[in-house]
Amino acid sequence: MAEDESSRAEQEEALVALIEHRTKEVQHLRQRICYYQSQLAEAEGRLQDSQSKLANLRGRRISFSSDDASLATKRAKLEQRVIGAEHIHGDSENQQSRTKLLIPSVSPAISQPMNSGGLVAKTNIPLEKTAASVKVKVEESNLSSMDIEVVEIKDRGTKRKSEQKELVTLVESRSSPTLIGPYSSNIIPSQHKRKLRGLSVCPVNDQLFVTSALDGLVNLWKIQGRGSSASLLSSTLCVSPGARRWPEDIAWHPHRNSLFSVYAVDAGDSQISVLNLNKKGRPHVTYLEEKPHVKGIINSIAFMPWEDTCFGTGGSDHAVVLWSERDENVWNPKTLHRNLHSSAVMGVAGLQQKKIVLSAGADKRIIGFDVNTGRADFKHQMESKCMSVLPNPCDYNLFMVQTGVHEKQIRLYDVRSMFTELHSFGWKQESSESHSALINQAWSPDGLYISSGSADPVIHIFDIRYNACTQSQSIRAHQKRVFKAVWHNSLPLLISISSDLQIGLHKE
Incomplete structure (x- = not known):
């Protein structure tokens, strides 16, 4: 009797879990239906508007003399341009097949035809004006005596806010990738004496990016000649x-x-430093007094995409800490959790639409912690260790997780149905070196591509719409393994760092 009750309870629990999963699936599909209904209504309105303009235009033309051959010719050419413009507009709105590196707020570019070499034909890409009005004045002298003055003119600058898009439905939707490029690469010395570790493009000044390395130096670079x-x-x-x-x-x-x-x-050392580039003279480094992490290495830092400025850190002590800004260089740390991970936290990130901090652990767990409620919103167990987590810049429900599985290093998930993997892809490693947590990925500004370093001297690029599990294309430019390749916010440019102590500038 007891065994029957136990079996019945297990069946009931399994059914409850299944119902919960299918309820979320139904809700997700309903959201998709609502989204496409709204898109259809907008497209129909634009179509009717274009048709009425064309009808009015033809009416005005008919009122002129019909035997005027030159006017007839002009009218035919005008009609062709109008119809062609409508066709192009429809393609860019409905297919969303953009292939160039643009800021998300810019309208998607038109899909380009493949040339004989299999690469996309070139088009000019508009450069969006930078969100912050800042100037960098550099005296013409040696680097050792160089003074840098960063003058803020307007409201400290503002970070770009991407337009929310539904990209989840495009994942794995095509049998062939949309290629970008071709790239021309320029390799320059990094000026570091030891292996590079970090690379980041400034969010408020498109001309600037930084590199960091094991020599402890942080180098500030200015982009020249549009990349x-x-x-x-x-x-x-x-x-x-x-x-x-x-x-x-x-x-x-x-x-x-x-x-x-x-x-x-370890040894009670400072945990966070701030390199201030707004001071007149040489950049100034300060250290925060608070020390919430208790041991090991802080593996990840990421600013949250919320109105109130804060950043999260994840460390080898299994802890995720949220640092809130009280004043310039005054930050209040709060430990969100220390026991939800059983091993090192390798990556942290924030969701745009909800105050949830994502954390990826070497314990094979992905955890979404709700800051408002103070508890985990979801937990997901992977089959291998997780080394980073990175939300999509355009679709706030889509994010990628880097894992330690060869040829399936990248996994895509929808936060609304965490237990269903949308797609997985990766690359076959040529070197015998084990997969490194120092190999990082980056999203393109339009949210359709992912770039990744590798243990080989190769940059891999993935099109999330491609239904295969392999990269859509690769760039060979370095002599040793590539740690990271990031996309510029507004230029058609990839910037990479490698253990060959070189910086790669890969321009379309």
Whole structure:
């Protein structure tokens, strides 16, 4: 009798879980239906508007003399341009097959035909004006005596806000990838003496990016010639004050020209440094007094995409900490959780539409922690260790997880149905070296592509619409393994760093 009751309870529990899963699935499908209904209504309105304009235009033309051959010719050409414009507009709205590197707020570019070499034909890409009005004035002198003055003119600058798009429905929707490029690569010396570790593009000034390395230096670069080259503006020693450790990870402040670095925290050393680039003279480094992490390495730092400025850190002590800004260089840390992960936290990120902090752990767990309720919103167990988590810049429900499985290093998930993997893809590693947590990925600004470094001297690019499990294309430009390749916000440019101590500028 007891066994029957136990069996009945297990069946009931399984059915409850199944109902919950299918309820979420139904809700997700309903959201898709609502989205496409609204898109259809807008498209029909635009079509009717274009048709009425064309009818009015034809009516006015008919009122003129019909035997005027030159006017008839002009009318035919005009009609062809109108119809062609409508066709192009429809393609860009409905197919969403953009292939160029544009800021999400810019209208999607038109799909380009494949040329004989299999690459996309070139088009001119508009450069969006930078969101922050900042200037970098550099004296013409040697680097050792160079003074940098960053002048803020308007409201400290603002981080770009991408337009929300429904990209989940496009995942794995095509049998062939849409290629981008071709790329021309320019390799320049990084000016670091040891292996590079970090790379980040400034969110408030498109001309600037930084690199960090095991030598403890943070180098500030200025992009030249629309991405054809870069010049070194400053080199600042940013080691921790006690153990003299290098930055493990770096992140720009979303509204200021300041860079945050995290370190190993053993022996009570400082955990966060702030490299301020707004001061007159050489860049100035300060260290935060708070020390919420208790041991090991802080593996990840990421600013949250919320109105109130804050950033999260994840460390080898299994902890996820949220740091809230009280004043400039005054931050209040709060430990969100220390026991939900049973191993090192390798990556942290924030969801745009809800105050949830995602964390990826070496314990094979993905956890979404709700800051408002103070508890985990969801937990997901993977089959291999997780080394990073990265939300899509355009579809706020879509995010990727980097895992340690060869040829399936990248996994895509919808936060609304966490237990269903949307797609997985990766690359076959040529070297015998094990997969490294130092290999990082980055989203393209339009949210359709992912770039990844590799243990080989190759940059891999993935089209999330491609239904295969392999990369859509690769770029060979370095001599040793590539740690990271990031997309520029407004230029058709990829920037990469490698253990060959070189920086790659890959321009379309």
